[in-house]
Amino acid sequence: MVNRSLPKPLRLKKLSQQIKENPFLTDEELARGYRVSIQTIRLDRLELGIPELRERIKKYAEESYAQVKSLQGQEIIGNLLDLELEKSGLSLLEITEEMVFQKHRIARGHILFAQANSLAVALVDAEVALTGIARVSFQRPVRLGEKIVAKAVINSKRGNKYNISVTSRSENEVVFLGDFIIFAVEHKEGTR
Amino acid sequence: MVNRSLPKPLRLKKLSQQIKENPFLTDEELARGYRVSIQTIRLDRLELGIPELRERIKKYAEESYAQVKSLQGQEIIGNLLDLELEKSGLSLLEITEEMVFQKHRIARGHILFAQANSLAVALVDAEVALTGIARVSFQRPVRLGEKIVAKAVINSKRGNKYNISVTSRSENEVVFLGDFIIFAVEHKEGTR
DNA sequence: CGAAATTTTAGTACCTGGTACTAAAAATAG
DNA sequence: CTATTTTTAGTACCAGGTACTAAAATTTCG
Numbered sequence: 001m002v003n004r005s006l007p008k009p010l011r012l013k014k015l016s017q018q019i020k021e022n023p024f025l026t027d028e029e030l031a032r033g034y035r036v037s038i039q040t041i042r043l044d045r046l047e048l049g050i051p052e053l054r055e056r057i058k059k060y061a062e063e064s065y066a067q068v069k070s071l072q073g074q075e076i077i078g079n080l081l082d083l084e085l086e087k088s089g090l091s092l093l094e095i096t097e098e099m100v101f102q103k104h105r106i107a108r109g110h111i112l113f114a115q116a117n118s119l120a121v122a123l124v125d126a127e128v129a130l131t132g133i134a135r136v137s138f139q140r141p142v143r144l145g146e147k148i149v150a151k152a153v154i155n156s157k158r159g160n161k162y163n164i165s166v167t168s169r170s171e172n173e174v175v176f177l178g179d180f181i182i183f184a185v186e187h188k189e190g191t192r
Numbered sequence: 193m194v195n196r197s198l199p200k201p202l203r204l205k206k207l208s209q210q211i212k213e214n215p216f217l218t219d220e221e222l223a224r225g226y227r228v229s230i231q232t233i234r235l236d237r238l239e240l241g242i243p244e245l246r247e248r249i250k251k252y253a254e255e256s257y258a259q260v261k262s263l264q265g266q267e268i269i270g271n272l273l274d275l276e277l278e279k280s281g282l283s284l285l286e287i288t289e290e291m292v293f294q295k296h297r298i299a300r301g302h303i304l305f306a307q308a309n310s311l312a313v314a315l316v317d318a319e320v321a322l323t324g325i326a327r328v329s330f331q332r333p334v335r336l337g338e339k340i341v342a343k344a345v346i347n348s349k350r351g352n353k354y355n356i357s358v359t360s361r362s363e364n365e366v367v368f369l370g371d372f373i374i375f376a377v378e379h380k381e382g383t384r
Numbered sequence: 385c386g387a388a389a390t391t392t393t394a395g396t397a398c399c400t401g402g403t404a405c406t407a408a409a410a411a412t413a414g
Numbered sequence: 415c416t417a418t419t420t421t422t423a424g425t426a427c428c429a430g431g432t433a434c435t436a437a438a439a440t441t442t443c444g
Contacts, residue, residue, distance in 0.1 A: 008391070024254065026430070037393050042431085052431055054246060054400090061253040062216065072294040077302070102264040109309040109323040110269070114302035121301065131301040135327045200420070218401070229422050234402085244402055246429090 006034065015041070016048050023056040075122050077114040078150065085125045088153045091115060095146045106141040112148065112176040116166035119152040124162055126184035132161075136178040146170045160184040197227045207233070208240050215248040267314050269306040270342065277317045278346060283307060285340045298333040304340065304368040308358035311344040316354055318376035324353075328370040338362045352376040 006014065011034055018033075019025060027045070031038040045052070051059070078093030093115045095107050113136055121129045142148060150168040157163070160183055168176035197203065203226055210225075211217060219237070223230040237244070243251070270285030285307045291299050305328055313321045334340060342360040349355070352375055360368035 057253045061249045064256040068290045098260050110302045110306035113305050117301040131330050133329050137325045
């Protein structure tokens with residue numbers, strides 16, 4: 001009890017959390033931290049279904065890599081729910097850990113902007129579509145775990161210039177409004 | 193020449209590029225791909241200073257992990273160069289791989305917005321500062337590798353409501369202009 | 385309290401994907 | 415042809431395990 005190890009159920013719980021928080025810890029480090037043998041840590045991991053160090057690191061790296069690659073090719077920030085080119089679209093974005101400030105769990109200003117802007121751009125049927133001007137309004141803070149549904153509608157189109165509005169909601173409450181001027185570009189650069 | 197391996201200099205070059213593009217390849221897979229022995233691949237990696245598979249994966253995961261953790265605690269998107277609270281600020285953002293579309297290497301709409309908005313928010317001397325309204329204008333597309341310097345200035349302040357302008361430049365050319373209404377919040381939620 | 389059950393500890397053989405080293409074979413250059 | 419470079423191969427060892435066997439220690443329960 002003095003400096004002895006924790007009871008098993010508590011140790012399992014803490015171990016699970018700790019590894020989740022830091023996947024780079026070796027079994028040896030964990031054994032030292034919990035004052036148990038390395039075999040016990042390994043049995044714990046087996047019971048918790050937590051893979052070994054290298055496997056954890058590999059998975060983390062692969063997911064990270066896949067995300068970067070996927071994001072590069074992906075035009076939409078969030079999941080596209082519906083799209084009618086040259087007309088309207090709908091997308092869903094879940095607010096996750098890396099989107100929020102650690103301090104107060106409120107999403108960063110650009111997250112909702114990103115979702116809305118990328119959806120607006122996606123409505124334009126062109127090889128390349130670039131944003132020229134945006135006017136946006138944040139109605140209330142959005143927090144970790146919220147699911148944001150953005151709806152984009154093309155208001156008007158003159159030549160290669162589109163006027164697009166986006167309304168974003170969380171549980172049917174409006175949290176963000178945006179108006180975008182988007183330009184369809186063919187090959188040469190124009191304003192964005 | 194028919195199905196034989198490449199000359200060494202060319203193999204070294206291609207190997208370097210391939211591993212950079214995909215750090216998850218084993219020496220065995222590479223050996224098979226280049227039709228040389230595994231020892232040759234290892235000698236090549238030694239000559240090129242490229243670490244082994246597990247080391248590469250670990251480094252990638254650690255950098256990724258560090259970035260996520262750092263971003264959470266970090267208020268500024270980019271590197272803060274100068275800050276005078278309640279007055280003005282300067283930040284630098286380099287446009288990297290994950291910020292651009294794969295297709296045309298142009299940065300996504302929200303990247304410049306994020307830099308500007310986070311700098312504007314940082315000028316406000318409050319526990320929490322949230323964006324209410326933003327009007328932004330993109331002057332030209334920004335590409336992979338460009339270094340963007342954003343300058344934010346507080347134009348006016350009424351109570352807890354700040355009016356802040358941001359001008360972003362690449363090589364002294366204006367690429368982005370933004371006007372933000374930011375609210376200083378104490379504990380209760382207001383508009384953002 | 386003692387037996388049964390559970391938990392903890394330890395040891396062995398083997399795995400993956402190497403490094404570091406020695407050395408021979410093959411290819412190339414002058 | 416000789417010297418040099420490149421390629422191939424083999425051995426011992428490493429890190430951080432897994433899978434298994436088994437003993438020791440602790441806890442539980444009748």
